[in-house]
Amino acid sequence: MSEQTVVKLDQVNKWYGKYHALRDIDLAVAKGETIVICGPSGSGKSTLIRCLNNLEQHDEGDITICDITIRDNVKDIEKIRRHTGMVFQHFNLFPHMTVLDNCTFGLRHVLGMSVAQANEVARDLLDKVKIGDQEQKYPGQLSGGQQQRVAIARALTMSPDIMLFDEPTSALDPEMISEVLEIMRSLSKDGMTMICVTHEMGFAKEFADRIVFMEAGSVIEISPPEEFFVKPKTERAKVFLDQILAH
Amino acid sequence: MNHQASIEKITGKPIEARAKKSTPLSFSRVVVWIKRNLFNTWLDSLVTLAIIALLCLLLPKALDWLFFSATFSGTSRADCAPGAACWIPIRQYMDYYIYGPFPESEQWRVNSAFAVGLFVFPLLFSQRIPQKWIVVYILVLPVVLWLLLKGGFIFEDISTSALGGLTLTFFLGIIAMCLSLPVAILLALGRRSQLPILRWACIGYIEIIRSVPVITFLFMASLVLQLFLPSGVSIDVLFRVLFVLIFVSAVYKAEIIRGAIQAVPKGQIEASYAMGCGYWKTMAYVVMPQALRNSVPALITNFIGLFKETTLVMILGLLEVMGAINATFHNAEWLGLHAEGPIVISAFFFIACFSIAQYGAHLERRIKRTKH
Numbered sequence: 001m002s003e004q005t006v007v008k009l010d011q012v013n014k015w016y017g018k019y020h021a022l023r024d025i026d027l028a029v030a031k032g033e034t035i036v037i038c039g040p041s042g043s044g045k046s047t048l049i050r051c052l053n054n055l056e057q058h059d060e061g062d063i064t065i066c067d068i069t070i071r072d073n074v075k076d077i078e079k080i081r082r083h084t085g086m087v088f089q090h091f092n093l094f095p096h097m098t099v100l101d102n103c104t105f106g107l108r109h110v111l112g113m114s115v116a117q118a119n120e121v122a123r124d125l126l127d128k129v130k131i132g133d134q135e136q137k138y139p140g141q142l143s144g145g146q147q148q149r150v151a152i153a154r155a156l157t158m159s160p161d162i163m164l165f166d167e168p169t170s171a172l173d174p175e176m177i178s179e180v181l182e183i184m185r186s187l188s189k190d191g192m193t194m195i196c197v198t199h200e201m202g203f204a205k206e207f208a209d210r211i212v213f214m215e216a217g218s219v220i221e222i223s224p225p226e227e228f229f230v231k232p233k234t235e236r237a238k239v240f241l242d243q244i245l246a247h
Numbered sequence: 248m249n250h251q252a253s254i255e256k257i258t259g260k261p262i263e264a265r266a267k268k269s270t271p272l273s274f275s276r277v278v279v280w281i282k283r284n285l286f287n288t289w290l291d292s293l294v295t296l297a298i299i300a301l302l303c304l305l306l307p308k309a310l311d312w313l314f315f316s317a318t319f320s321g322t323s324r325a326d327c328a329p330g331a332a333c334w335i336p337i338r339q340y341m342d343y344y345i346y347g348p349f350p351e352s353e354q355w356r357v358n359s360a361f362a363v364g365l366f367v368f369p370l371l372f373s374q375r376i377p378q379k380w381i382v383v384y385i386l387v388l389p390v391v392l393w394l395l396l397k398g399g400f401i402f403e404d405i406s407t408s409a410l411g412g413l414t415l416t417f418f419l420g421i422i423a424m425c426l427s428l429p430v431a432i433l434l435a436l437g438r439r440s441q442l443p444i445l446r447w448a449c450i451g452y453i454e455i456i457r458s459v460p461v462i463t464f465l466f467m468a469s470l471v472l473q474l475f476l477p478s479g480v481s482i483d484v485l486f487r488v489l490f491v492l493i494f495v496s497a498v499y500k501a502e503i504i505r506g507a508i509q510a511v512p513k514g515q516i517e518a519s520y521a522m523g524c525g526y527w528k529t530m531a532y533v534v535m536p537q538a539l540r541n542s543v544p545a546l547i548t549n550f551i552g553l554f555k556e557t558t559l560v561m562i563l564g565l566l567e568v569m570g571a572i573n574a575t576f577h578n579a580e581w582l583g584l585h586a587e588g589p590i591v592i593s594a595f596f597f598i599a600c601f602s603i604a605q606y607g608a609h610l611e612r613r614i615k616r617t618k619h
Contacts (some may be wrong), residue, residue, distance in 0.1 A: 053521055055517050055520065055521065074525075078523045078525060079523070081520065081521055081522065081523035082522075082523035084521070085521070085522075086517075086518070086521040088514055088517070088518060090512075090514050092512070092514035092515050092517065092518035093515075093518070094515055094518070094519075094533055095515075095537070096536050096537050096540070105519070105522070105524075105532065106522035106523065106524065109524055109528045109532055110522055110523045110524050110528075151518075154518075154522075155521075155522070158522055158523065
């Protein structure tokens with residue numbers, strides 16, 4: 001594996017019972033790349049991204065993250081999870097903790113930092129996502145967009161090498177989508193390796209290095225956005241784009 | 248425009264005028280309230296009158312029997328007034344009810360045990376003490392109580408037969424409450440475990456224990472257990488009773504907690520895992536704090552039930568507060584006084600359990616305030 005490759009999938013397969021959720025997935029992501037995974041619902045995008053940090057277990061093939069291949073070794077899996085940060089569709093903030101405590105959670109309980117040190121790191125990142133003034137509030141007191149920004153800050157506290165975004169804007173009201181995308185843009189610009197499952201084609205066009213198009217559990221096209229949006233290789237991608245760009 | 252002025256513009260009334268409208272309690276308002284709430288329809292009136300009539304009939308008689316005609320002082324049965332309560336034996340045996348047959352020279356140990364145990368309440372009500380310390384206190388408390396009341400370490404051993412009355416009730420109740428909760432948490436987690444053997448074991452244990460009456464286990468603890476032990480070996484009856492109380496009531500708590508764990512959204516657990524947090528830390532910091540908060544009302548009910556269940560140890564010959572009170576009324580001197588004992592027992596349990604319930608209500612209000 002070249003030094004630059006941080007994510008590598010080799011013939012990955014996954015079944016839910018008899019349902020073949022992922023079929024022979026091959027993918028390599030270089031350091032600093034922004035990858036957008038798109039495709040119709042049920043095509044396996046979320047399953048794929050959740051396999052990367054072992055929230056779902058794949059059945060066949062190899063997934064290698066930062067030179068660690070996922071096996072059934074708990075320590076390795078925890079190491080991989082420290083290398084990756086994940087942002088979820090429904091934020092998944094801890095409702096019984098303040099915004100600040102949400103962000104110091106990993107620093108204190110996983111990295112073993114002191115409260116003061118963790119607070120300092122967390123405050124820096126909360127400022128970065130422009131929510132520093134809300135640190136004593138509880139997640140339930142924030143808007144969806146604010147919550148998602150806190151969730152991004154929380155994932156960043158662990159200084160991950162790779163950020164995974166699983167439909168980060170799908171549960172947001174339209175006017176809040178832009179504030180989250182703005183954070184994602186700045187992360188992409190700063191050279192963070194990002195893998196995003198999203199329907200935000202504007203973001204994909206502007207910032208993705210490559211688009212991965214999935215259909216029925218297979219990756220059927222990987223192209224740079226300028227090619228994908230102008231001249232998709234497959235008929236299925238064309239139909240998908242027509243539908244999604246129609247609005 | 249200032250705030251007051253803008254409000255006045257909206258309402259068309261100066262603020263003072265509106266404020267005056269909420270007049271203090273007046274006779275006419277009381278009459279309106281009574282009409283509305285007590286005699287609204289003819290059925291309401293009927294119910295109100297029936298209840299008032301019933302109270303008028305029973306309350307004077309009860310109060311008379313309990314207090315006005317009752318005997319409070321005297322030394323023997325002959326001093327008791329006929330047809331009313333006789334509280335002489337209660338006063339005479341009060342020390343026995345509290346300390347049981349505990350050696351008199353060591354009674355300071357009982358007093359300190361009560362103090363240490365009751366100190367939990369201010370501790371639980373206070374919001375300034377970190378939860379970590381409260382948890383430590385609750386886990387250390389059983390050990391301290393055991394040392395003080397039963398002996399060991401630097402304390403002189405007290406024989407089990409010397410433990411009785413309120414001392415024993417307190418001893419069993421507090422220790423069982425403190426220790427059954429951790430056991431219940433482990434059982435609830437075990438039942439949701441990914442490890443099949445552990446999960447099946449927990450399911451089996453929970454289902455069997457909760458389908459059998461507690462009293463059966465107490466009988467078993469006293470009689471059946473001896474069959475399995477090598478001859479000559481015997482486990483102190485206190486140990487056996489505590490064991491049953493803890494491991495039986497833990498089952499009910501485990502089911503309460505399991506329900507509350509299931510109510511914590513799975514996404515939060517994933518978020519914690521995704522940061523590299525392991526199973527135990529995720530459970531301790533993400534799941535349990537929420538699950539325990541949500542199960543407070545049901546757990547408080549369970550604690551009250553457990554506290555009252557301690558009276559069942561009577562069947563093993565242990566004289567906890569109820570046994571102690573009953574025993575004095577079986578004394579030839581006081582034979583024939585039937586109601587006084589149960590009334591005192593009821594009063595005691597009411598005070599204890601109502602306090603626990605009040606703590607539960609306080610906790611619920613506090614959680615509601617901090618929950619968003």
